[in-house]
Amino acid sequence: MxxxxxxxxxxxxxxxxxxxxxxxxxxxxEQDKMLSTMKKELSKKELKEEVREKLKDIKDNLEITKDIRCGFGFIQGKILQKFATQEVFVLLYGILGATIQAGASYFSGTISTLEKRYRIPSRNMGVILTGNDIILALFGIPITYYAGRKHKPRWMCIGMLFIVAFCLLNTFPHVIYGSGKEALALTKEYEEDHYSSLQNATDESLCSKEGVECIKEGSLIPQAIFFVSQLMWGIGSPLYGFSFFIKMLGPVGGYCLAAWCLNMFISPELTPTIITKDPRWLGAWWLGWVIVAVIMAFFSFMIALFPKELPDRAVRKLLEDQTKDEVTKKKEEVEAQISWKDMKITFGRLLRNKILMCSTVGSLFYCFGYYPYWTYMPKYIEMQYKVSASKSSLITGVVGLVFTALGIISSGAFVSKVRPRARCLGGFNVFAGVVTILGIFSYTLLGCAEGDDFNAMIGRVNSSSFSAQKMTTCNADCNCDFSRYSPICSMDGTNMTYISPCHAGCRSSQILDDGSKVSV
CATH class of the missing domain: 1.20.5 (Single alpha-helices involved in coiled-coils or other helix-helix interfaces)
Structure with missing residues (x-):
């Protein structure tokens, strides 16, 4: 046992x-594996540090040639050469891209004011907005191909100068025609200057004056100027590309700038007798173009100072060339030559890419439906909900920023965590597009009761005559047939809107301290 x-x-x-x-x-x-992993990581870090030190030594001893020299003419030197880095270029590139998109959204935010000031029909404004697309369709591909093989920063600057010309050209109608007699008549300075002349005017001279034609289109000259400015925009656009994130930030700044400018009177030096909610209000739509042009011109000049090739890229290219044989170098030199034949081959490869073509066609239909909606969104909010042009631009910009940022952040977090397949992402894009369409159609269910009452009150309008119904007996003996269009809202809780104080039966008016006008 x-x-x-x-x-x-x-x-x-x-x-x-x-x-x-x-x-x-x-x-x-396990310890051996951990030690080997740590050794590999340390070796990688040491290798990276060695590579960095080697690149730094080569960069410090690199000869400053024409292709890597920062600046031009007398604007160059060692101090300026220190800013020839990728980080500085990306910073300026981002600011310039945001400014470009701000200009596009600023035009959208001021459309209603332009149409009102120069009596431009919306159909004509739609044609004007296609000017840049026409240039892009005709010359976008060759300009992009040719400029991409040359001095890119300089060509970018040239493109930006065309867009600066677009901004300045948009101010020409204001320089030529001024603020307009109708807008100037709504200022205290005008009332003081013309009060005595109105007292001395005879009935005959007053009756001989012709009224303002409200249904006739305005002059074609401002419309032609705006169309030519859009062509300038189209010439400069192919020479500059920008990321989606920058594209998101730009419109917000543009709409906020439009809100700030439209909140000022079209002639800032004068004192208006109406408030911004008055439909006759005209904001300083031209001021924003001057601001955008100055910012864009400054940063375009800064971009032009960059060399054709950054020093860091030149160093890496030098190291790569040392490891290449002569056959590879000659092949790259032949491929780098610019020719129409090479351009056809390059874009032929793109056209044969089925996935790229399907994505492009999908984006085309998306732009076809969504861009006009977003362009006229400030005007829609202004007309449908009876708010000022500045407020509608501010709402459009803020809402666009918040929900676009939420969409990008949430979708980016989802893709990084889940890592779905390409097929799933395509299906999600289709789902998001359907939700967008349903959201746009839901606007038809929304409205404003005041607008409906106003439409019922106006009566009928045709091409030859205009007649308005008399909604109450209080204006029966007021002879309001020739009263100037000046809509006012009732204060008795009925939410009624009248064509003018005369139609509401008012016999006197008073201007309050805040600039608002009350008729009694």
Missing amino acids: VQLVDSNLGSGTVDINQRTNSNHEANHS
Whole structure:
């Protein structure tokens, strides 16, 4: 028995020792793996540090040639050369891209004011907005191809100068025609200057004056100027590309700038007698173009100072050339040559890419439906909900920023965590597009009761005559047929809107301290 027990104990001891040894071996193997991994990481870090030091030494001793020299003419030197880095270029590139998109959204935010000031029908404004697309369709591909093989920063600057010309050209109608007689008549300065002349005017001279034609289109000259400015925009656009994130930030700044400018009177030096909610209000739509042009011209000049090739890129290219054979170098030199034949081959490869073409066609239909909606959104809010042009631009910009940012952040987090397949992402894009369409159609269910009452009150309008119904008996003896269009809202809780104080039966008016006008 003793021997049996001893033998059993001996076998148990052997098993324990074997397990202990196996555990030690497993621990040693894990430690060895960890040590090898740490050694590899350290070797990689050391290699990266060695590469960085080597690149830095080559960069410090690199000869400053024409292609990597920062600046031009007398504007160059060692101090300026220090800013020829990728980080500085990306910063300026982002600011310039945001400014470009701000200009596009600023035009959208001031459309209603332009149409009102120069009596431009919306159909004509839609044609004007296609000017840049016409240039892009005709010359976008060759301009992009040719400029991409040359001095890119300089060509970008040239494109930006065309867009600066677009901004300044948009101010020409204001320089030529001024603020307009109708807008100037709504200022205190005009009332003071013309009060005495109105007192001395005879009935005959007043009756001989012609009224303002409200249904006739305005002059074609401002429309032609705006169309030519859009052509300038189209010439400069192919020479500059920008990321989606920058594209998101730009419109917000443009709409906020439009809100700030439209909140000022069209002639800032004068004192208006109406408030911004008055439909006759005209904001300083031209001021924003001057601001955008100055900012864009400054940063375009900064971009033009960059060399054709950054020094860091030149160093890496120098190291790559040392490892290439002569056959590879000659092949790259042949491929780098600019020719129409090479351009056809390049874009032929793109056209044969089925996924790229399907994505492009989908984006085309998206732009076809969504861009006009977003362009006229400030005008829609202004007309449908009876708010000022500045407020509608501010609402459009803020709402666009918040929900676009939420969409980008949430979708980016989802893709980074879940990592779905390309097919799933395509299906999600289709789902998001359907939700967008349903959201746009839901606007038809929304409205404003005041607008409905106003439409019922106006009566009928045709091409030859205009007649308005008399909604109450209080204006029966007021002879309001020739009263100037000046809509006012009732204060009795009925939410009625009248064409003018005369139609509401008012006999006197008073201007309050805040600039608002009350008729009694």
